[in-house]
Amino acid sequence: MNLLHPKKDKLVEAEEKRRDLGFGTQINDPDTRLLNRDGSFNVKREGGGFWSELNIFNRLVVCSWGRFFELIASFYLVLNLIFAGIYEIVGIENLQGADMTSVRSRLMDAFFFSSQTLTTVGYGRIAPIGFWASTVAAVESLLGLLIFALATSLLYGRFSRPVAHILYSDKAIISPYLDVTGFMFRIVNERANQLIDLQVEVAMSILEKQPNGKLLRRYYGLDLERSKVNFFPTNWTIVHPITQTSPMFGLGKEDLVKLDAEFLILIKATEDTFNQTVHSRTSYHSREIVAGAKFSPMFSDKEGAGVVTLDLTKISDIQEVSLSSEYVPTVKEVEIGKQSDFFIG
Structure with a gap:
């Protein structure tokens, strides 16, 4: 026609x-x-590089607020679980002040010590002793500084992006x-x-x-x-x-x-x-x-x-x-x- x-x-x-x-x-x-209808293109790309497809920064800036906080919370939880596992491998007895009365209390103390180290809060009840425990804590604190700097910039980018x-x-x-x-x-x-x-x-x-x-x-x-x-x-x-x-x-x-x-x-x-x-x-x-x-x-x-x-x-x-x-x-x-x-x- x-x-x-x-x-x-x-x-x-x-x-x-x-x-x-x-x-x-x-x-x-x-x-x-x-x-x-939401303005997104109905196009699916295949065959690109892994990092190009992942495109973490763009996804975190343009996704919904609910999705953003869900991803941040999930990452924070998983990262602390990983470091809690590392402290278990190194030996939780090398965390001075940790409750060793049960497996549950040991893991809980390792997890919360990891979260305190990652955020550089450090309440002081638990402290690492020995070379390996101190090394893991030092690496985690450095990683925490970098991660929270990135999370802060992402949060600012989302607030400052005109839409x-x-x-x-x-x-x-x-x-x-x-x-x-x-x-x-x-x-x-x-x-x-x-x-x-x-x-x-x-x-x-x-x-x-x-x-x-x-x-x-x-x-x-x-x-x-x-x-x-x-x-x-x-x-x-x-x-x-x-x-x-x-x-x-x-x-x-x-x-x-x-x-x-x-x-x-x-x-x-x-x-x-x-x-x-x-x-x-x-x-x-x-x-x-x-x-x-x-x-x-x-x-x-x-x-x-x-x-x-x-x-x-x-x-x-x-x-x-x-x-x-x-x-x-x-x-x-x-x-x-x-x-x-x-x-x-």
Whole structure:
């Protein structure tokens, strides 16, 4: 199926066929998603080096806080168990002050002496005597200094790394827009920090059948009603008008599903706390599109409150509407839209 508008000349047509977002054109499995909803790439690398695959620093910086503390606690526990075993091999009797009345008490004292040595606390009840016990304690204390320096830098790196916490609506919709229809989704800043100079790019990926019967992945950039806003204090409904020049023109949801259409979104903004550029990305598969709907308002009705109240739980609320193209905005709606163009979407 040729989705290109017939009025486009051959040069424009050839350029659109060459367009690529970095995924290539050979990913032609209809069940394969390019970009997961959480923004991660749906790509698994194999055959790389062990340390390249492990990539400890990156994994510890980008993983969730729960996962981070779980890994730190597990490492701390395992390391102390290893050194407790070493003290057992060297001889716990070489730890002066250790309770030798039972195996359990011996191992407990060895474990807690290890934790005190690793953190350089050293309460003084237990002390190493002899060459080997003192050597193991000295090595462990040095290792502890290095490990906790790394853990502290990781913790600082996680706190100081600016991240765009943008919430996306669960579904994208095809809704009446002016006198046509539009592909839409909604976003909102989840955090209290401020994002400025937001820019959004949306591309549609489809599987096109070639004359030889082979499926080839194509990418089409979608023109937006507004691709940039200066401020982002509330929500922003991002709209692609489905006009005759749109690659979505004439396609219903069933057609998009058959073409394995996926809509890839990239958002760039400046985070004003650190004055650094942050990114957010996600995608909507054609199965995650609702045709014939509109988003419900997110503003809470609190008259006289003197402040704009935005209910983030309503970001995915939609209402069923007709997809007829008879909708024309009133003069009042047009004036409101013009006034808000500079501030929000």
